[in-house]
Amino acid sequence: MLEFLNQIINGLSLGSIYALVALGYTMVYGIIRLINFAHGEIYMFGAFAGMLAITVLRLPFFLALIFAMVVSALLGVVIERVAYKPLRKSTKTAALITAIGISFLLQNVTAMVMGNNTSAFPQVFDQKVYDLGGIRINSLQILIFGVTIVLMFLLQFIVLKTKLGRAMRAVAVDKDASVLMGVNVDNTITITFAIGSALAAAAGVLIGLYHIRVVFWMGTAPGLKAFVAAVFGGIGSIPGAMIGGFAIGLMEALVAGYGGTMWSPYRDAVVYLLLIIVLLVKPSGLLGKNVKEKV
């Protein structure tokens, strides 16, 4: 039982990371129906930005976190304006392939500038392990979970209670009608990219802090798993991405903890197996809407 609770705690902190990244996938998909495969690289970029903010700019951790979020939001906006906006009227495949291209570009530029090897992420907090009658909680896990929850509340506030959120929801339903109601669709899409990128960057900084290192390929696997999380929860649905992220994190932690030597090496495979099952059984995901594409 104690072991189970410990794995739940591991799963929740890992799931926080997936959920933050999954939110960006789902928001961008919701508004322009694009799977932004460069999203994992924004997460990586955010981790580097946070690392540099602490080591070079000597910012305290929370300022470094905000700095990384702002810089990554700008990167997301630049990518959207330069790479995706000109393709908005072309086929979806064109934008998708561009996204994959951007992903490689960001990885390679980072490798060129920062080197191929892992860089150390400074340990700004002393890691403490609290022992609550056998349940071990790492102080960083609390930080990760706490920051994630705060960001999720902020996101829900923006989406449900502000005019920007209203515009985002309107554009997601009907772009053309939104324009004719006076909504600036281009700006709304840009803000969506900015918010999604900022969330991914936060996840990147948190994971950098947790794993004490950053490297140019670090976005690939979490990016894919966060994508699985978004599909699992129902792509386009914000609560779906949150639930999906935590679900994938928990599943991974449980497989790692209980799989023994036989199964735990295959914890990634289990996640992708889940994706296959979801696509077969409920292609629209947990909270997704079953909408037929209009021809």
Add this chain to the structure above:
Amino acid sequence: MSLLQIEKLTRNFGGLSAVSNVSLAVEEHELVGLIGPNGAGKTTLFNVLTGVYTPSSGRVMFQKGDKSIELSKLPPYKITRMGVARTFQNIRLFKELSVLDNVKIAMNHEARYGLFGALFRIGQYFKSEALIEEKAHAFLKEVNLDELAETKAKNLPYGKQRQLEIARALATGAKLLFLDEPAAGMNPQETHALTSFIKEIKEKMNLTIVLIEHDMSLVMEICERIFVLDYGKLIASGTPDEIKNNPRVIEAYLGDEVEL
């Protein structure tokens, strides 16, 4: 100066002129009809006027206060903010959102705060949102939809959806309203209710309305003037009585079972 002045407007699609050299003017506080057989270019004309399409040639002038504005040079969302709004042939409400949110979106551009304002200047944000909320409710009361404010748009009965679409267009602050087949798919009772609704809001909010409609009883009853399009060209304009007896209009409609 007319409120809306269309000057030699043409819109081509490949070799086809969907709107061809159309000039017409609409005066303030007028209710005019735009009729013509299917494919005559009525909806295309609406799309050019609201900025969805750019004109191939010609221009659209709109009188706002003392200023004369060339609408055909503005992006669609700015045209809306000038006070020009429309409804659609097929209803295009934000179906998953509440009636109230549909109206609030149309009022969005009046909210004076940005992303950082919402996060860091909470006072300003709450004031602005409360104002919009109040305005949206007051507005829904005027169009008799306030008791349905929290209902999702997709759950409204058909006639109410049409009404909400008009209300949403008005909520943008429109003074000039384009209605694209507002009575489409309605039974005679619903059409009757819609007719009085249009008359009522026109007087109440001092609107200028241009409507496309196939239901001739509605057009003849409420329109003060009528423009007739055929194959993209303006073939006639005048009062309902003049249009009824115009030989070119009768010819254009020949074969259609429309009683003029």
